[in-house]
Amino acid sequence: MNLRARPRAVIAAAAAALVATPALMTTSSPAMGATEDTVISGHLADSTPYRFLVPDDWNGTVFVDMDFAGSADASPTAQHLVGEGAAYGGTSRTVTGWNIPAAIANQVEALDRFEATAGKADRRITMGSSMGGFVAAGVAQHYPDAIDGVVSLCGGLSGTVSQWNQKLDTVFVLSTLLDPAGTLPVVGIPEDVSGSVAAWQQHLAEAQKTPEGRARIALAATIGQLPAWSESAPRPAPRDIDAYQRGWYGALSADSLPYIGQAMSSRRSFETILGGNPSWNTGVDYAEQLSTASPAARHVVDQLYREAGLSLEADVAAVDGAPRISADPDAVEQFELGTEFDGRISVPVVTMSNIGDQISTVAQQSEYQDEVTRAGNSHLLRQTYVEAPTHCGFSDAERVAAAHLLLHRLDTGDWHGRETPPRMNRVAESLDLGPARFIPFRPDAFNRPYSPSWG
Numbered sequence: 001m002n003l004r005a006r007p008r009a010v011i012a013a014a015a016a017a018l019v020a021t022p023a024l025m026t027t028s029s030p031a032m033g034a035t036e037d038t039v040i041s042g043h044l045a046d047s048t049p050y051r052f053l054v055p056d057d058w059n060g061t062v063f064v065d066m067d068f069a070g071s072a073d074a075s076p077t078a079q080h081l082v083g084e085g086a087a088y089g090g091t092s093r094t095v096t097g098w099n100i101p102a103a104i105a106n107q108v109e110a111l112d113r114f115e116a117t118a119g120k121a122d123r124r125i126t127m128g129s130s131m132g133g134f135v136a137a138g139v140a141q142h143y144p145d146a147i148d149g150v151v152s153l154c155g156g157l158s159g160t161v162s163q164w165n166q167k168l169d170t171v172f173v174l175s176t177l178l179d180p181a182g183t184l185p186v187v188g189i190p191e192d193v194s195g196s197v198a199a200w201q202q203h204l205a206e207a208q209k210t211p212e213g214r215a216r217i218a219l220a221a222t223i224g225q226l227p228a229w230s231e232s233a234p235r236p237a238p239r240d241i242d243a244y245q246r247g248w249y250g251a252l253s254a255d256s257l258p259y260i261g262q263a264m265s266s267r268r269s270f271e272t273i274l275g276g277n278p279s280w281n282t283g284v285d286y287a288e289q290l291s292t293a294s295p296a297a298r299h300v301v302d303q304l305y306r307e308a309g310l311s312l313e314a315d316v317a318a319v320d321g322a323p324r325i326s327a328d329p330d331a332v333e334q335f336e337l338g339t340e341f342d343g344r345i346s347v348p349v350v351t352m353s354n355i356g357d358q359i360s361t362v363a364q365q366s367e368y369q370d371e372v373t374r375a376g377n378s379h380l381l382r383q384t385y386v387e388a389p390t391h392c393g394f395s396d397a398e399r400v401a402a403a404h405l406l407l408h409r410l411d412t413g414d415w416h417g418r419e420t421p422p423r424m425n426r427v428a429e430s431l432d433l434g435p436a437r438f439i440p441f442r443p444d445a446f447n448r449p450y451s452p453s454w455g
Contacts, residue, residue: 037082040117041069044091046102050110052089052118053082060122061407062114063151064107065090066132076396076433081403087118093131098270100160100338103131104138108146123410127151127403129392130360133351137368138339140347149406150349153399154357154392158364158446159340161278161332164270166361166448167263168279168325170224170252173286176322177216177315178207187277187325189268196264204253204260211308214245218304219315221248222297223289224259225363225444229356231255231390238296241303251358257391259358270335276328278335286319289447336452341368343375348409350382350419352402355441356389367446382409382419385441395434401427 041051051069052062063081068074068090078088091110096103111124124147126136133155140150156163171186184203185196207213221228229235230250236243252259271277290298305312349372353362365383372381382405386398401424409415417423421438428436 038118040089040114042113044106044109044113046095046106048091048095048106050089050091050106050113052087052110052114053078054087054118055082055085057085058087058118059085061086061125062111062118062121062123063088063090063125063127063403064111064114065126066093066103066107066128066135067130068092070094077399077403080396080400080431080433087114087121089114090128090132098266098273098338100131100135100138101142103135104142104339107135107139108143111146123148125149125151125403125406127153128155129153129394129399130155133157133360134339137341137349137351140345140349141339141341144344144346147347149347149410150345151403151406152349152351153394153402154353154360155351156360156364157341157351157368158448159367159450160335160338161340161452162367162446162448162450163361163364164267164279164335165281165450166224166446167259167267168281169284169286169289169448170220170226170259171263172281172322172325173220173223173319174204174217176319177219178213179203185264187267187271187279189264189271191268193265193268197258197261200260200264201253201258204249208249208253211304212310214249215301215304215308215310215312216315217249217252218245218297218301219290219312221252222293222301223286223447225293225361225447226251226259227356227358227361227389228297228300229358229389231356231393235356235387235389238299241300241307244296244300245304251356251389255358255390257359262359271331274328274331274334276331277325278327278331280325280327280332282324282326284324284448287316290316292445292447294444340450340452341371342451343368343371343373343377345372345375345377345380348380348382348406350384350402350406350409352384352386352394352398353443354386354388354390354393355439355443356387356393357391358389359391362441362443363446364443366443367449370446370449382415384419384421384424385439385443387437387439387441395428395436397428397431397433397436398424398438400431400433401425401436401438 070092
């Protein structure tokens with residue numbers, strides 16, 4: 001299979017069935033206060049809106065962000081980069097949703113529409129957060145000749161199939177140990193997503209009240225490589241057993257964007273698009289997954305099981321012996337396109353992850369780095385880490401610093417060690433856009449790697 005060509009063909013076929021949308025427009029608005037910036041906007045072939053801000057002194061650099069047109073106001077990050085002379089804009093996920101190949105293709109189409117009005121750009125950069133960060137990196141893989149660089153923020157990047165296999169593992173362990181009757185969904189999420197989320201949260205809240213439940217929540221979080229960091233509390237010390245477990249519970253179910261909520265809502269969305277379940281755990285050895293978890297996580301789990309008077313070995317054996325979930329092969333094949341990363345990048349890529357992200361779990365970054373290294377492209381990749389909780393919990397200073405790192409690489413052809421935490425913090429601190437919290441960090445090895453047979 002031609003991995004680079006196939007997403008183009010898939011989207012081209014879909015786009016051909018759609019009616020062309022109105023031509024793009026150019027207007028002016030005072031988006032930056034003292035100066036007026038040109039606004040280029042319109043709709044893509046699939047009706048996705050796009051919008052770009054172009055300063056009067058445009059320096060030839062343009063950023064495209066999957067979520068830019070979905071907000072009425074430009075973020076401080078976008079405003080700052082426009083103030084420095086770059087154009088900044090993008091699309092919206094409102095039309096594509098979990099159709100990631102379409103969202104990836106839309107970034108290229110949006111850049112082409114931009115250039116049709118603004119003129120040829122010197123540097124075309126994909127940048128985004130969450131799914132937008134995933135899509136930004138996807139452009140580098142599927143359309144390498146269309147861009148000059150990538151800034152991927154909190155994008156996960158282990159791959160669609162890979163990360164959702166891991167999310168399946170987390171919910172499967174919870175279901176086996178806390179809901180043995182199978183009353184709560186794991187896959188095949190029903191239409192009443194909010195009802196499913198509420199039922200899971202209530203069930204987990206009851207479990208959190210007992211030593212046995214807290215131990216089993218900790219085991220599931222460890223298998224799923226969740227951060228033990230709730231947004232409502234400071235980062236716990238690894239030896240503070242109770243705080244560490246509360247961090248896991250907060251990330252899993254109690255915080256404002258709980259892991260279990262996304263495990264229901266997003267799965268429902270892509271299962272509907274794909275027409276089936278793309279995740280499986282047949283052949284997974286959960287005892288092995290536990291044995292390769294971080295020493296800190298294993299220590300906490302061991303202690304909690306001792307305090308609860310439970311046998312950790314018996315619970316792991318129960319999970320390993322439980323009936324497994326198989327995937328729909330057609331759904332897997334479609335989901336792979338959206339994307340399983342193969343490391344074959346040809347432009348510089350900067351990633352930034354906050355280590356307490358409960359949705360785009362940080363261990364996924366190790367899988368992306370491994371793929372890039374195996375492909376011989378580690379010289380093109382720099383990964384940075386921020387000490388903060390919550391999904392995409394960055395300051396605008398940190399976001400701009402990540403963009404500046406890529407711009408330096410494009411300007412000079414070298415990284416010059418600027419990705420080190422002290423240097424990243426100096427850049428971020430100089431911007432007056434919020435805190436600077438870059439830290440040295442090495443994520444755990446991702447425990448659910450997957451490479452398609454055609455990869």
